[in-house]
Amino acid sequence: MEEKETLYGKNPAELTALCAESGLPRFAARQIARWLYVRHTEDPLRMTDLPTAARERLAEQFAPALHAPERVSVSADGTKKYLYRTLRGHFIESAYIPDGDRATLCVSSQAGCRMGCRFCATGRQGLQHSLTAAEILNQIVSLPERDRLTNLVFMGMGEPLDNTDNVLRALEILTSEWGFGWSPTRITVSTAGVVPQLERFLRETKVHLAVSLHNPFHEERMEIMPVERAWPIAEVASILRRHDFTHQRRVSFEYIVMEGRNDSPRHIRELTRLLNGIKCR
Structure with missing residues (x-):
């Protein structure tokens, strides 16, 4: 059927x-x-x-797309994890993170992920399927705390730029006056560095960008992030160096410190060299 x-x-x-x-x-x-x-x-x-x-x-x-979460778990600090079943029967999570007068929702863009990052549990699942724009937006619409949200981050399950069409569609709906009417400055999309889609993302959106970096050396980054083999972080940095981040839009780099693996003075020096010329945080 x-x-x-x-x-x-x-x-x-x-x-x-x-x-x-x-x-x-x-x-x-x-x-x-x-x-x-x-x-x-x-x-x-x-x-x-x-x-x-x-x-x-x-x-x-047309079939309905919006539905309530299957389950919620609450941490001592007030963080709530919501579990959703996708239209294809797989499970995804979003996380509601309150912090004083701010509240951030971390949303998923895929069920599973094909990037295979060694430090990420989702990466070990492999990709089950990419979410539709409706499935992405449902994580926001169905949230009981929706009216308290101040920020949205695409840092949940999946690689957003491996599902570019649906993520861009969701962002269009979120930031358009005919849609949710959110300011792009309230939204950040994180990527491991999918180079073929990065320039399109920068061209077609005004939201913030976060790059999952974690090691500035090609061989070492490749050990923990297989995406480095196809799209080296140096290539990502080169694209970002050509982009204008002087206005409200910003780029940041994510770096998990792994003792003895990426925290030496030589890593600091290489980070400084790699990110030179990029206005970032």
């Missing part, structure tokens, strides 16, 4: 095409977008400013 598409996750261009197919005027696309991303209502039968026949047709054509 063929799976139905979901309405949630479509942008105005796709909704406009859908309206044309359904005999609805072009402005109905904005109405649908408002129901989906401002009111967070994906049931067409509740979209009361659309004709009844169109609502019924859309309800028949």
Whole structure:
């Protein structure tokens, strides 16, 4: 049996095409977008400013995408981990992290991950599948603490730039005035350095970037991050050095200190050399 598409996750261009197919005027696309991303209502039968026949047709054509988490676990510091079942039956996690007057949600972009980083439990699972834009956004929409969120980070399961189309679609919906209306400065996307998609990401979004670095030496980084074999960190740094980070957008580098492995003076010197010319933190 063929799976139905979901309405949630479509942008105005796709909704406009859908309206044309359904005999609805072009402005109905904005109405649908408002129901989906401002009111967070994906049931067409509740979209009361659309004709009844169109609502019924859309309800028949599209499957629901939004759902509550399967389970939540709470840590002593208030951090909450939410477990979701994807539309394909795999499990993903997101983490809600309160910190005073700030609250950050760490979202997943894939079920599993193909990057194989040695220090990452998700990397040992292998890739099960990439999440749709709706599955990414569901982690935000279904969050009980949604209205308290100040920041969003794509640092959960998966490599965001290995699921570029769906991550960019989710970011478009999050930051557009017809969508969630979030400022891009509230969002950070982390990557191990998928070079073929990095320039597209920098060109098409205004959100912050975090690069998972962890070792500045090619051979040593390759031992803990196999992605280094295909896309060396020096190549990533070269791309970032050419990009303008002088405005509100920023780039940061993530570095897990591993005693005796990446914390020597020579690592510090090489980090300084590698990141020279990049305005970063």
